[in-house]
Amino acid sequence: MSTKNPSTPRVAAIVGPYLSGKTSLLESMLVNTGVVQRKGSIRDGNTLGDSSKEARDREMGTEINIVSTQYLDDQWTFLDCPGSVELTQDGINAMAVADIAVVVAEPEPEKSVTISPILKSLDANGVPHIIFINKMDLSETSVRETLEALQEISSKPLVLREIPIREGEAVVGHVDLVSERAFRWQEGKPSELIQVPDGTIDREQGARTEMLESLADFDDALLEELLEDVVPSTDEVYANLTRDLQDNLIVPVFFGSAEHDNGVVRLLKALRHETAEVQGAADRLGIDASVTSAQVFKTMHAGQIGKLSIARVMGGTVTDGMTLNGERVSGVYHMVGQKTEKLPAGAAGDVVALGRMDSVNTGDLLSESGNAKCELWPDPLTPLFSMSVHAADRADEVKLSANLLKVADEDVSLSFGNDPDTGEMLLWGQGEIHLNIVLARLTNRFNLGIASSRPQVPYKETIQKPTSQHSRHKKQSGGHGEFGDVHIDIKPLPRGSGFDFSNTVTGGAVPRQYIPAVEAGVKEYLPRGPLGFSVVDLAVTLTDGQHHAVDSSEMAFKKAAQQAMREGMPNCSPVLLEPICLVTISMPDEFTSNIQRLVSGRRGHILGFDAKLGWSGWDEVQAHIPQVEMHDMIIELRSMTQGVGTFAWEFDHLQELSGKLADNVVSARQKDMN
DSSP, rough: OOOOOOOEEEEEEEEOOOTOOHHHHHHHHHHHHSSSOOOOOOTTTTTTTSOSSSHHHSSSOEEEEEEEEEEEEEEEEEEEOOOSSGGGGHHEEEEEEESSEEEEEEEOOOOGGHHHHHHHHHHHHTTOOEEEEEEEEEEEEEEHHHOOOOOOOOOSSSEEEEEEEEEETTEEEEEEEETOOEEEEEEEEEEEEEEOOOOOOOOHHHHHHHHHHHHHHHHHHHHHHHHHOOEEEEEEEHHHHHHHHHHHHHHEEEEGGGGTBTHHHHHHHHHHHHOHHHHHHHHHHHHOEEEEEEEEEEEEGGGGGGGEEEEEEESSSEEOOOOOOOOOOEEEEEEEEEEEEESSETTOOOOEEEETTTTTTTTEEESSSOOOOOOOOOOOOOOOEEEEESSSSGGGGGHHHHHHHHHHHTTTEEEEEEOOOOOOOEEEEHHHHHHHHHHHHHHHHHOOEEEEEOOOOOEEEEEESSSSEEEEEEEOSSSSSSEEEEEEEEOOOTTTTEEEEEOOTTTSOOGGHHHHHHHHHHHTTSSSSSSEEEOOOOOEEEEEEOTTTTOOOHHHHHHHHHHHHHHHHGGGGHHHHHEEEEEEEEEEGGGHHHHHHHHTTTOOOEEEEETTTTTTTTTEEEEEEEEEGGGGGHHHHHHHTTTOOEEEEEEEEEEEEEEHHHHHHHHEEEEEEE
């Protein structure tokens, strides 16, 4: 391989599913680039990444790990992203600003589906990527079988860059298909250059031919050479691999064992020689790199340092004290795990933390003019799971709201707010694990005790038959009394009609100035009907009444109207209504048959299914499902789809609920109200 001049700083996002070994790969990379002398382990809790209390407690990545380092003459930043499917927002944003993504996969073919959403996100955003098949020291599976399984979920051709050397069932090294040199792995040491084993030569030749044929699909000159049996030079092959990777035409595939440092140096060398520089990422995002700009992809609130906006400098130089988007930069830092190192400036390509830019949000493109644009930035994930939360000590409610703002600032896949129907504070995220991590973070960072529970379902109620009601409010307590007398008709309306008020009073029985008070009294009753829920789809007509020249008032008629509703509504055959959602479920087609069981088990019914547009091998199922049944549906769906199934939902309609289920809901409501 030819030598290479130092480049501008480059960025690699390390992504992959939970337990694929991403953090182990990062640790191995850090040892090989001199950041740490001794590799940490997740079991021992001494890794440079995943060092927060939440990550240590769960023995898993809970936030992005950012480490800037040097490999040979080049400056690199590695973005190690959480593997849990519930924490993918960090990975999506990191991949957007990266020059390349390293997708860490396990060697079992049946687990290949777990990286399908990652590959789809990379394709959607045009991000070049490499696949690193990890844990090859533990697998008896052939690389070929894993490659075939991965190819089924990749829209781009996978190009195998090396083949394994086996002794018995164990993989002990690899043969590089470009240089045709063989290496024996040595734990904690550089691989040993060896002769290509005799039993491997035929496999190497066949695999190399396949690699060259894949490259020839994008290079007519190489195709002509192959047709004429001309052996292309090593430099020519490397040039093709580099160009095709940078143009996002192919996906190179490497393998190894991060835990034992096997294959990691080979991966680092490929990254160094074949990864594009920052201009490629700027072009992909539609950013003008000729002006000073920085794309914010993560926000952190870091104790005494305050708010940090983590950004990739896309053009120019960002210096301490300069003004970007109307905010003064108060400190420029490199990140090494959870620690910061102050810098005088960040050059194009650098990942930097910018201090105390309070009005800046994740996704903002910063520039001196404030007018620079990023044309392609990924949308936040839609929340799928909620909890009702409140401070354990009611005196901390204001503190809770302030710190919820901070954690939602850090994670754009979170949202929170008061439910307009139930009044509860709801925290929304990607799943139960996600929200439990957020609650732990609030406790650990801000010393907040938080109580959480399953959210209430916004049931409604309506009526099935009409009634007429006469009610009088009369009170005498010395001086002016209170007198209001009303006759009202109550009748049901078609589903979805809402509420209607009218009057047919004649002869001034109820003076005109008091009629709005009657309507107000009726409306004040509606939030809590006979069953205890908000009343919908009914009409109330004021037909008659009486007034007193001295004792009548707006308040008296409002109270009379409320009394009429309380007395009349139980005679209208009230019925419970439950919200029904339109749900679109997405999953690999091998799991589609399981969805009928999931939907029917939650009192839903399927409306239809079809292939998922733009997702090869995926289906979409549409169904109506009661909202009460959807609380933990994402957990069950993921468990039956190896973690990759998801859904989108929206309120569709209200539907009558009767029988024992309705009785239980009403009984629980009455108990809560007492």
